[in-house]
Amino acid sequence: MKKYLLLSLAVLFIYASSCKKDDSEDVVAFDHAAQAIIDNDSLINYFKTHYLDTEGNIAEIEADEEALYESDTLKSKTVNFTRGSEEIEYTLYYIVQQIGDSIKPVEVDMVNMSYIGMTLDDGEIFDRADNGVNFDLYSDLIVGMRKGAVEFHSGAWDPQGDGTYTYENNGKGYIFLPSGLAYANVGSGDIPANAPIYFRIEMNRVFHIDHDGDSILSVYENDDNGDYFEYDTDEDGRPNFLDSDDDGDGTLTIDENPDPNNDGVPADAENSSNADNPDLADYLDPNVPSK
Numbered sequence: 041m042k043k044y045l046l047l048s049l050a051v052l053f054i055y056a057s058s059c060k061k062d063d064s065e066d067v068v069a070f071d072h073a074a075q076a077i078i079d080n081d082s083l084i085n086y087f088k089t090h091y092l093d094t095e096g097n098i099a100e101i102e103a104d105e106e107a108l109y110e111s112d113t114l115k116s117k118t119v120n121f122t123r124g125s126e127e128i129e130y131t132l133y134y135i136v137q138q139i140g141d142s143i144k145p146v147e148v149d150m151v152n153m154s155y156i157g158m159t160l161d162d163g164e165i166f167d168r169a170d171n172g173v174n175f176d177l178y179s180d181l182i183v184g185m186r187k188g189a190v191e192f193h194s195g196a197w198d199p200q201g202d203g204t205y206t207y208e209n210n211g212k213g214y215i216f217l218p219s220g221l222a223y224a225n226v227g228s229g230d231i232p233a234n235a236p237i238y239f240r241i242e243m244n245r246v247f248h249i250d251h252d253g254d255s256i257l258s259v260y261e262n263d264d265n266g267d268y269f270e271y272d273t274d275e276d277g278r279p280n281f282l283d284s285d286d287d288g289d290g291t292l293t294i295d296e297n298p299d300p301n302n303d304g305v306p307a308d309a310e311n312s313s314n315a316d317n318p319d320l321a322d323y324l325d326p327n328v329p330s331k
């Protein structure tokens with residue numbers, strides 16, 4: 041009898057773990073909007089009880105130090121992100137401690153960042169990279185890091201001859217994320233489910249990259265509002281920076297001569313000036329070449 045009980049428990053366990061992997065069922069049932077409010081309350085409470093010490097570390101208030109919550113250095117931004125089937129309005133917080141003297145990345149750039157990742161409730165370090173790691177902001181990072189990283193300028197770098205670099209005047213600071221912009225109700229490694237987390241980061245370098253191999257750097261594949269994800273000329277659901285045939289005319293963008301001088305900027309794109317759209321570059325004009 042005992043043997044059968046163990047067997048059925050084992051079956052149950054396997055079934056439970058296979059369920060957990062099925063995001064579509066678990067995540068839909070979870071109330072992400074409610075969790076967003078709980079997390080924001082936790083973050084606000086943290087900012088009211090912590091301050092930045094003279095070394096730039098965050099510490100718990102003991103006397104009359106100025107709370108992060110009262111400080112002008114604490115900034116926030118709204119990030120709408122879909123969890124389950126619902127678009128949730130999240131608030132991300134960040135602190136720029138040092139403004140870098142070079143460019144900021146956009147959400148489709150690659151960056152080199154140094155970072156320490158910590159859980160909000162106990163400051164436990166779950167990951168760190170002290171010497172800088174390259175990340176494609178579009179594909180390598182949780183959404184909150186992508187949205188936070190673009191608030192930091194990069195700096196100057198100096199190769200040391202052994203493959204490493206030193207960095208000067210790079211952007212430094214913190215990014216604070218509600219769980220919904222991080223690992224949500226699933227968690228990851230040492231990060232529990234529904235845990236707000238924060239990162240201390242240094243933005244070392246920004247690299248412009250070309251995701252779809254059409255010779256146009258992704259940084260230049262955005263619409264008039266600067267949006268990379270909504271810019272979809274042929275409306276096939278694939279934004280231009282990921283679409284190798286932007287206008288959907290059956291000719292690959294790269295074969296419509298979008299960048300004759302090979303600098304990755306489509307300002308010099310070939311324009312055969314068809315009568316309907318005389319100002320439209322060929323790679324964005326579905327009527328050129330004519331079908």
Ligand SMILES: [Ca+2]
Binds near residue numbers: 253261
């Ligand atoms: Ca491209």
Ligand SMILES: [Ca+2]
Binds near residue numbers: 274279283286
């Ligand atoms: Ca498209």
Ligand SMILES: [Ca+2]
Binds near residue numbers: 285286288291292293
């Ligand atoms: Ca095309």
Ligand SMILES: [Ca+2]
Binds near residue numbers: 296
């Ligand atoms: Ca075309």
